[in-house]
Amino acid sequence: MAETEQRNPTGDFGFAPTSAVNADDTILNPRNEPRARPVRAILPRAPRGTGFDLCVYGATGAFVAVVVALFLELLWSSRLSIATFGFSFLWTSEWNPVTNQFGALPFIYGTIVSSGIAILLAGLVGVLAGAFLAEFCPIHFSGPLSFMIELLAAVPSVVYGLWGLFILAPLMHDYIEPFLQRYFGFLPIFSGTIYGVGMLTAGVILAIMIVPTVTAISRDVMAAIPQTQREAIWALGATRWQSFRMVVLPGARAGVFGACILALGRALGETIATTMVIGNRPAIEASLFAPGYSISSVIANEFTEATTQVYLSALIELGLLLFIISVTVNAVARVLLWTIFRPLEG
């Protein structure tokens, strides 16, 4: 039975009576002897062309077609801007509607920095909250608490924006940013004039908006780790923290990472809440207290009034850039999942 010491995907160490899968995908029965054929192959395949088949393939195909069409439409509508500015659009900082000179760098910077702050804060808080809900929370409270956290996700973005402008921004201006400047002001990111609105405030608002996503998914992924695993390590004398670190986290790592990427995707595209608190200034500055501008904010702000063709085309090219950034982030996450996390699951 030596070959059954290999770990199966559910993480069991092999002595629990669950079915397992061999490396070559044949199913093992509870006594860990190979079954005659994989279960899926036993059921006959339905003939092609049935209504259900069409619906399923059609729905998927339609969705893929919409995404491809979206990308092509963005590309087509931004051809004037691409022709006028070429690749220098990506590293020019000037955004001048009067002289029709446009460059995307401040917006790319703003999008990435505000989303980066958001995922740092939300990732930390969300994973810890998810761990609490999955591991340490008394069973009677975990339901209501989870519900309340998920309620945060139901609040509309514009309400977050208003709250941010009227409550969070003064809070940042009066207490949090002066505090940071007093003790960490030697760092360039915490130097400079304090406005209340700015990159840091936008990052904080985005963090609050994406915390429910990270928490909910982390909690679900951690709760899915079989209890037998925890019992096994408790039997060896581990503390709660040790069992969390050695059993739950490794198993949940991929799911938590996926949750963070999903949340990051939401933060990258968030428009209204960001535009109300980011300060709307297309400038790149070292200080996090300074105002900035994100891609979605500038499109929302300037699209309806852009009358020259180059202006419109430049805004659409910004949309195309955001599309590409989001897709790239998701693609990189997928690749990381496959190369780093998948082998660890066995």
Added chain:
Amino acid sequence: MSRSSFSHNSRKVIGLIGVVLLATAASVAFASTQLTGAGSTFDYPFFSKAFYEYSQLHSDVTVNYQSIGSGGGIQQFIAQTVDFGASDVPMDADELKLAKEPVLQVPVTLGGEAIGYNLPGVAKGLRMTRQLIADIFLGKVTKWNAPELVKLNPGVKLPDLPITVVHRSDGSGTTYIFTDFLSHVSLEWKRKVGTGKSVQWPVGLGGKGNEGVAGQVRQSAGAIGYIELAYVLENEMTYALVHNRDGKYLYPSIETVAAAAATKPEVSSTDFSIVDAKGGDSYPISGYSWIMIYRKPSDPVRAQLTRATLEWLVTKGQAVAKTVDYVPLPANVQRNALRIIAEIQG
């Protein structure tokens, strides 16, 4: 059929009848002709009240106005998806060429822009010269107790706060009028920044809409921004006395803006700027808002209705303007407008 499914079915039938009745009622309500317009957000409060009053007087017409921004309004008008467009800046030669058919542009309302500020301990009525306003928005004057301000306001205790400039982040006619004013009074502004619905501001934060700028000014001690008169009056904000060309310090008000408008009775879509107007009572930061219609609309019945609506709007409808803190057109401009409206064929 069991009892429960019978009552379930009858409930479904009743629901269906209810929906059909509702749809019929809704369609009956829309038996009158609906004219559509789109454009300037500045006009929206005035239009929504004025058109409502008009449809009370004339039950055969309702006007549906979408405030999507001046640029959006012009685009929809060129695409002929609306009966009329509204914009704070009339269509220029390039846009008129895109329209293919001859366009009539009618002035319909006036706006003035107040310089609102937030200085703890300083009441309404800080004096500012036109050059000083330009220097503040250029970033050359950075503190409230700068010598230029102290000299103009000897009796006022100006705090040692940095000046936080707030401008519009979205493209707007309000910005156009303000930058037009600044270009008139400061050669440096004209050279460096220019006039436009969106410009590259040398300094300052951006707020979305008049509400965004006002909100930001109210939040930050030491902030200054340009805000539409109607909004400033409704919200009882502190605003400055601006020095006009003839040497008087004036508040923006219905009278002073109307006085500025009266200095150019021959206002037309090619010569529409009334900023920095002559005359002792003229407020320097004022501007018209325009409606554009085709000289020969495709549908003669709708053309008649549009003409009648616009005739009412520029004459009796101006009485509505005062009730929402908009400035009524002076008599000579009303006559001018009627002459243009009379050219609508159909």
